[in-house]
Amino acid sequence: MKHQRYHNLLKAIEEERKNEEAYYRELSKSATPKDKIESGILWYPVDIVKQRYTIGEFVEIEVERTKHLDKSHKLKTGVGCTVFKQLDERQEYKGTISFVKRNKIGIILHSDVLEKGQLSEKGLTGIELVYDERPYKVMKDAIHALINTKERHHMVLRDGISNQDNFAYSTRNYNTDYIAGNVNPSQQTAIKGVMNTG
Structure with missing residues (x-):
């Protein structure tokens, strides 16, 4: 098959996607909040320390975890999550993590009907990672674009x-005398190769 290497990459991405989806499905069905905290996908409870409007008038919140500060976690920028409030009925809002800084994270909420300040009402708030297919879609689209490029x-x-x-390289003979002296020989060779590539 033509471009076998890239088709193998697509298969590997799909396998990883399926495994992650199954992992989150199993966790959501069977894990207790304590299990989720231990596995690094839940911060609970958290305090909402800031709220602001961002691009498209979506609400971005900044939250800080107040317990289990010694626990490692899997929250990272660009990952999908759910913000929930434990009231008489559990309220949930989907979002994307916009930054992670020690025990604080920013989340852009995907609801265009939510207003700034709405989440600060009573009830304990938590953040839970959810399965998010978008990163896999982006990777697959990029590989398909490369396979089909003209x-x-x-x-x-x-x-x-x-x-x-x-x-094959064609030489343009740029002056490379100004390369910093603290660059090691391997780095110098790489820089010269890039500068002289046609």
Whole structure:
């Protein structure tokens, strides 16, 4: 099959996606809050320390965890999560983590009907990671675009990596005397190669 290397990558991405989806499905069905805190996918309880409007008038909140500060976690920028409040009925809002800084995180909420200040009403608040297919979709789309590209430079790069070719360089003879003295020989060779590549 043509571009086998990239098709293998697509299969690996799909396998990882399925495993992650199954992991979160199993956790949501069977795990207790304590289990979720231990596995690093739940912060509970948290305090909402800031709320502001962001792009598209979505609400961004900044939360700080107040317990289990010694526990490691899997929260990271760009990951999908649920913000929930434990009231008479559990309220949930989907969001994306916008930053992580020690025991504080920012979350852009996906609800355009939520107003700033609405989440500060009574009830304990928690943050839980959820399965998010978007990163896998982005990776797959990028690989499909590379497989199907008609751009000559992209095709050369794609096929060269796929075939593990030695790329041909044409020399332009740029002056490389100004390369910093604290750059090691391997880095100097790499910089010169990039600067002199046609």
